[in-house]
Amino acid sequence: MHGFGAPSPWVMRWSHLLPEGGSVLDIACGAGRHMRWFAGRDHVVTGVDRSPEAVAAASHFGRVLQADIESGPWPFAGEQFDAVVVTHYLWRPLLPRIVAAVAPSGVLLYETFAAGNESVGKPSRPDFLLRPGELLAASAGLRVVAYEDGFLDDPARFVQRIAAVRPAGASARYPLEAPPRQLTITPRL
Numbered sequence: 001m002h003g004f005g006a007p008s009p010w011v012m013r014w015s016h017l018l019p020e021g022g023s024v025l026d027i028a029c030g031a032g033r034h035m036r037w038f039a040g041r042d043h044v045v046t047g048v049d050r051s052p053e054a055v056a057a058a059s060h061f062g063r064v065l066q067a068d069i070e071s072g073p074w075p076f077a078g079e080q081f082d083a084v085v086v087t088h089y090l091w092r093p094l095l096p097r098i099v100a101a102v103a104p105s106g107v108l109l110y111e112t113f114a115a116g117n118e119s120v121g122k123p124s125r126p127d128f129l130l131r132p133g134e135l136l137a138a139s140a141g142l143r144v145v146a147y148e149d150g151f152l153d154d155p156a157r158f159v160q161r162i163a164a165v166r167p168a169g170a171s172a173r174y175p176l177e178a179p180p181r182q183l184t185i186t187p188r189l
Contacts, residue, residue, distance in 0.1 A: 007037040008087050010111045014146060014163035015083070017107040018043070022082025025101055027069070028089035032058030038083070048075060069094060082106045088113070090128055095138040105168045108142060110135060114149060116158035135160040142166050 024038045029047030035058050039045045045062030055066040067075045070091050080103035090112050102108050118124035142164035149160045
């Protein structure tokens with residue numbers, strides 16, 4: 001179970017984008033490392049994980065739900081949050097729902113493993129690795145503030161990560177009305 005360590009440097013770096021006291025949804029929250037980070041900054045936090053142990057640990061930081069979001073219903077239908085945080089988790093069928101959960105003026109902070117990671121370790125199955133530009137494409141309709149797609153050292157891994165904001169007054173559409181464009185941008189890290 002992930003979550004007992006420090007928050008992701010990417011999440012910490014871009015957390016200033018959400019409004020003071022804003023609501024945060026942490027998807028696949030583990031033991032709540034990001035919930036702890038945001039709760040400590042006076043945000044209202046919600047986490048979801050399928051592990052009962054993870055939910056028990058994360059419950060110290062805010063509202064938690066134990067749910068299998070891959071095979072069960074989406075537990076946040078109709079809800080939006082000032083920030084949606086996802087790290088080290090990928091289930092492609094949920095990407096449109098995750099993006100739709102970002103409120104107007106809200107931020108998506110997403111970081112997970114990318115293609116190429118199979119050459120340095122786990123995860124190595126394509127099901128768990130973002131394809132080039134996939135996170136950008138999934139975030140269509142949001143204004144990208146920062147995006148990285150490449151190799152990081154210590155530990156060695158390939159990642160994609162994005163910080164993107166839903167413009168004020170823009171509404172979320174789910175399901176997406178048109179498939180997003182595939183873009184490939186690989187900045188130097």
